[in-house]
Amino acid sequence: MSKKEKSLNNKIQQIYSALGTEGIKELLKPYIPDIVRLNGETKGNVRCCYPENHSHGDRNPSLSVDLKKGLLHCFVCGDKIPGGMLEFVAQKRGIKNLQLINELAIQHDLLPDKSGLNKTLNLIREGGLKQHERLDEIAQSVREELSRKGKFIKTQNNEAYYFDESKHKLYEIHKDNEQFAVLLYKLGELNQADPDWKYVFNDLRLYTLSKGQESDVWKFTRWDNGKLYLSRFDGTMYVLDGENIETKNNGSDGVLFIDRNDWEPWMIEESKNEFGLKELIGQINFDTVDPSFDGITLEEYRQLFATCLLSQFFIDLLPTKPLLLFLGEKGSGKTSIIRQVGKLIFGSNFDVKTVERGKEDAFTAMVAAHFMVPLDNVDTSITWLNDALATTATGNKRTLRKLYTTATEKEIWPRCFVWLSSRTPYFRRDDVSDRLIILRLKRLPIGKFIQEGQLLRQIAENRAGLLHELLQKLNTIVAYLNKHDISQDCVNFRLADFAALGKAIWTALGGEEAAGAWERILNKMQVEQEDFALEDDPLPLVILEWMGDDNEKGPICPNTLFTELQCTAEQKSMDFTYKNARSIGKRLSNIKSTFEDRLNIKITQSKGRSNITLRTFKKIKRDG
Ligand SMILES: [Zn+2]
Numbered sequence: 001m002s003k004k005e006k007s008l009n010n011k012i013q014q015i016y017s018a019l020g021t022e023g024i025k026e027l028l029k030p031y032i033p034d035i036v037r038l039n040g041e042t043k044g045n046v047r048c049c050y051p052e053n054h055s056h057g058d059r060n061p062s063l064s065v066d067l068k069k070g071l072l073h074c075f076v077c078g079d080k081i082p083g084g085m086l087e088f089v090a091q092k093r094g095i096k097n098l099q100l101i102n103e104l105a106i107q108h109d110l111l112p113d114k115s116g117l118n119k120t121l122n123l124i125r126e127g128g129l130k131q132h133e134r135l136d137e138i139a140q141s142v143r144e145e146l147s148r149k150g151k152f153i154k155t156q157n158n159e160a161y162y163f164d165e166s167k168h169k170l171y172e173i174h175k176d177n178e179q180f181a182v183l184l185y186k187l188g189e190l191n192q193a194d195p196d197w198k199y200v201f202n203d204l205r206l207y208t209l210s211k212g213q214e215s216d217v218w219k220f221t222r223w224d225n226g227k228l229y230l231s232r233f234d235g236t237m238y239v240l241d242g243e244n245i246e247t248k249n250n251g252s253d254g255v256l257f258i259d260r261n262d263w264e265p266w267m268i269e270e271s272k273n274e275f276g277l278k279e280l281i282g283q284i285n286f287d288t289v290d291p292s293f294d295g296i297t298l299e300e301y302r303q304l305f306a307t308c309l310l311s312q313f314f315i316d317l318l319p320t321k322p323l324l325l326f327l328g329e330k331g332s333g334k335t336s337i338i339r340q341v342g343k344l345i346f347g348s349n350f351d352v353k354t355v356e357r358g359k360e361d362a363f364t365a366m367v368a369a370h371f372m373v374p375l376d377n378v379d380t381s382i383t384w385l386n387d388a389l390a391t392t393a394t395g396n397k398r399t400l401r402k403l404y405t406t407a408t409e410k411e412i413w414p415r416c417f418v419w420l421s422s423r424t425p426y427f428r429r430d431d432v433s434d435r436l437i438i439l440r441l442k443r444l445p446i447g448k449f450i451q452e453g454q455l456l457r458q459i460a461e462n463r464a465g466l467l468h469e470l471l472q473k474l475n476t477i478v479a480y481l482n483k484h485d486i487s488q489d490c491v492n493f494r495l496a497d498f499a500a501l502g503k504a505i506w507t508a509l510g511g512e513e514a515a516g517a518w519e520r521i522l523n524k525m526q527v528e529q530e531d532f533a534l535e536d537d538p539l540p541l542v543i544l545e546w547m548g549d550d551n552e553k554g555p556i557c558p559n560t561l562f563t564e565l566q567c568t569a570e571q572k573s574m575d576f577t578y579k580n581a582r583s584i585g586k587r588l589s590n591i592k593s594t595f596e597d598r599l600n601i602k603i604t605q606s607k608g609r610s611n612i613t614l615r616t617f618k619k620i621k622r623d624g
Contacts, residue, residue: 010191011101011110012070012086017178018108020261021067022349024085031092034061040351042067048074049081110186117145117188138196139203142188146204153256154212157411160205161217161258168235168250170217170258173205179261217258219415220371223316224255226482228474230313231257233347234265238471242479245471260369264347271465275458277473280344280466281305283455284337287328287442296528300521301439307502307518308437309341312372312417313474314481318497320435321393326421328441334421336452337441338374340459341419344466345372352376352421360384364398368412378422386429386590392418393435425532429590433533434494437525473509480508493522494529530598533591538575539565539584540599545572547601547617554616555606558585561615585613596620 016024021042028035034047043066051057053076063074063081070085082088090100105111124137146152146162153161153170160173162180171180184190190197222229228240231250237257239246250257281302289295296304308324315321326334335352342350352374355363363384366373373392378385391398392414400410444450459466481504490499499522506514534540546568547553556564558581565584569576578584588595588603595601600620608614 007189008098008101010185010189010193011105012084013191014110014182014185015086015101015104015108016068016070017182018110019104024067024070027089028065028085031089032063032065034063035065037061038065038067048077050074050077053077053080110182117141121188121190135196135199138188139200142184142190142200143204143207145187152204152208152212153215153217154209155215155217157413158209159217160208160212161256162204162208163251163256165251170250170256172258173201173208175201215254215256217256219258221313221315222255222257223314224253226478227253228313228478229253229255229257230266230471230474231259232266233259233263238266240471240475240478242475242482245475260346262347262349264349266467267464268468268471269464270468271462273462273465275462275465276469277306277309277466280340280459283450284439285328285333285441285444287332287440294524296521296524300517300524303506303514303517304437304521304525305439307505310470310473310477310505311498311501314477314501315371315415315417317481317486317501319395320495320497321395321417322437322495322498323389323393323432323435324417324419325425325436325438326419326441327423327425327438328421329423329443331443331449332441333444333452334441335376336455338376338419338421339452340455342372342374343456344459344463347463348460350374354378355382355385357382360388361401363388364400364412367392367398367414367416367418368400368410371416373416373418375418375420378420378427379424381426385427386432389418389427390429390431390435392416393432428533428535428537430533430592430594433529433594436529436532438528438532477505477508480504490519490522494526530594533594534598537587537591538569538577539587539591540595542569542574542576543601543617544599545569545574547619552616552618555608555614556616557608557612557614558582588615 019027025035025038032046032049037046038044043064045061045064047061048054048058048063054062062076063072065072071083072081072085072088073083074081082091086100086104087097090097093100120141121138124134124141127134127137129137150163150165152173153163155161162171162173162183163169164171164183171177171183173180181192184197184200190200218229218231220231226241228238230238230240232238232247235250236247237250237252237255239248239253284302284305286298286301286305288298288301308322311318311322326332326337328334338352339350342352350372353366353376355375355378357380388398395414398412398414400412484504484507486500486504489503490496493499502518502522503515506518542565546565562578562581562584565578566576568574578587592603595603600622602618602620604616604618606614606616
């Protein structure tokens with residue numbers, strides 16, 4: 001490849017990076033309307049732009065599209081459609097390929113700065129230096145240029161960032177960060193494919209880690225000194241002090257936000273139409289039980305959901321974060337509500353993710369990268385999931401191993417909210433269920449069912465109004481938090497921080513009455529958590545049956561316990577799914593506290609011969 005071709009190729013790559021897959025789709029849409037069929041996918045088949053060449057107007061789509069690689073191909077039309085997307089668009093517009101590329105480069109501010117650093121680097125490149133001297137000189141010039149325009153930041157976790165002071169934008173100095181690559185390209189036509197790049201990159205990273213200014217870096221929101229800071233994802237942020245809502249540049253007041261590239265900037269506007277947060281929440285199909293049971297009512301579910309939504313913004317007041325679980329069958333809208341909230345806050349690129357067995361690193365990477373971690377259809381047994389959820393909720397360290405190559409391991413301190421949807425949850429260990437907010441959903445009858453597309457359109461159309469309403473509510477809560485110490489509220493509840501924040505939210509928004517209702521919800525929620533931990537598990541009933549009228553049984557070794565329980569279950573024709581002593585032992589340690597709270601049976605352990613674990617079951621007498 002000639003130098004000229006290479007430079008052109010680089011330019012096209014930069015344009016693809018800057019446009020992103022959504023931008024490329026927009027570019028193609030006027031000529032390939034069916035491109036919308038791809039939805040969130042980056043690859044697939046759509047209806048050809050020359051339907052007349054196909055039978056039945058190409059009803060079975062034959063134009064294959066790869067947005068990431070920028071390629072188009074139709075077997076029938078062949079050369080009539082250029083393989084490169086930019087060439088295709090240029091052909092359709094009737095302009096030269098180069099003209100389009102330059103147009104887009106200008107539009108996306110991608111023209112390299114020919115006068116400044118570029119000139120210097122070219123002088124160094126042509127200066128006949130030895131290779132290592134040349135690389136050193138290049139790296140030093142890039143570093144100096146970046147220092148003039150911004151500052152290098154390192155965090156306590158040894159992450160390296162660069163803050164562009166003119167655009168108030170923070171970049172992670174990471175080899176996979178395309179935005180940082182674009183920055184280096186613009187600055188000195190440095191391209192990731194060139195050997196110079198790697199040297200410059202490593203130099204910048206090491207320089208930052210040794211000499212960078214130490215600072216914390218936040219995702220999305222920060223509570224600091226009585227003020228709530230919210231990134232608008234465009235280099236500015238909202239600052240809520242309880243009275244005013246100000247807009248300041250990112251980095252002001254020492255608060256630095258790192259935004260994901262796919263987060264869509266916040267625009268707010270006071271809404272003139274009827275669709276507000278109340279209507280959004282009103283569309284959720286909560287599954288309430290018969291009111292004669294003391295279950296969670298529809299109004300209470302709505303209040304609980306609203307609390308979860310609002311409390312996300314005050315993540316810094318929640319050392320332990322609740323895990324939000326939407327529990328319901330297919331068609332109950334559990335995935336849709338997660339999408340709606342995600343798209344409201346983070347924009348149209350937000351979508352749900354899945355977890356897979358053997359992919360714990362992918363989970364940890366998600367926790368590191370996102371603020372709202374949306375896990376969809378978590379319906380299979382995954383051995384690491386209980387631990388992963390428990391550590392994420394408490395913000396304990398997680399380690400990322402394989403995906404990170406610049407160091408052997410990367411430490412992650414989770415600061416995010418996990419939203420789960422499930423039909424058959426397997427994550428029922430009691431240190432997980434104690435942190436779950438369980439929102440049960442049901443299917444709507446046919447006829448009342450609203451298409452998901454319509455719900456999402458509603459969010460997109462009303463985003464500015466909904467965000468405006470959210471901001472006003474948040475500011476009211478900020479005012480309350482600044483006048484009251486909430487640290488001693490609700491200490492008796494399991495999710496004490498969340499309970500106290502919820503109480504503050506409802507006192508601020510709805511007065512004493514709403515706060516009282518909140519405490520009733522908390523009590524019902526604890527019962528719900530205990531039921532959840534034991535649901536579908538035959539063990540508690542079989543143990544109750546096995547104990548009979550005895551107040552105490554044991555100490556008993558695992559094998560005898562297994563045989564006796566199996567025997568009891570057989571005699572009473574009860575289901576018993578446990579296959580061995582080990583699985584019973586494991587389950588009992590997982591739900592020990594639930595046994596105590598719910599069944600009033602205390603299980604104690606002691607060591608027997610050859611270090612075998614013996615268990616004693618004792619009924620607890622409670623007053624009343
Ligand atoms: Zn075709």
